[in-house]
Amino acid sequence: MESKTEQEARERRRARFERLAHVVAEPLHRFLLRRTSADLVEDILADTMLVLWRRIDAVPGLGDSPPEPDDVLPWCYGVARGCLANARRADGRRLRLVERLIRTLEARPATGDADHSELHAALDTLAALDREVLQLWAWEGLAPRQIADATGMTSNAVSIRLHRAKKKLAAQLGRKDAERSGHKRVEGRSSQ
Structure with a gap:
């Protein structure tokens, strides 16, 4: 069972994250829209917010009051850049895998597939x-x-x-x- 102090700490952490998310979600969304395709933005933004949640205590300029965008956004942009780079690397790996699979299928002999x-x-x-x-x-x-x-x-x-x-x-x-x-x-x- 969770103690009262643990529950209060968890609530304070959640409240800090909500204040941060309220300030940075829209600017991060615009930041990502300018750097990647629209169909990837939501996923990368979700990854970014997850990292921010995990590292909420490391966000500079984030106290117990609503943060100033100028204090927290530069660090959050850095997190978003990292998540964007991860997504691009993953996309590159997927593309290379698909190309390799296509080459493998094309290299197969033209004999008919066995009926299984x-x-x-x-x-x-x-x-x-x-x-x-x-x-x-x-x-x-x-x-x-x-x-x-x-x-x-x-x-x-x-x-x-x-x-x-x-x-x-x-x-x-x-x-x-x-x-x-x-x-x-x-x-x-x-x-x-």
């Missing part, structure tokens, strides 16, 4: 957790102990679910040998 509809239909018949365990094993290459870490189950429970899921999937796909599911077997256990 039967596999997906068979996977859809499995329970959600069985499907997840099977996909983590087959597609992500995780061992049962790693799947246990990812799902919060025990390694033993994962091994049992994996065995049953592979068996059900093989039956759905009409295979007689359920062991041909993509992973090598070593000493009776999957090497994955």
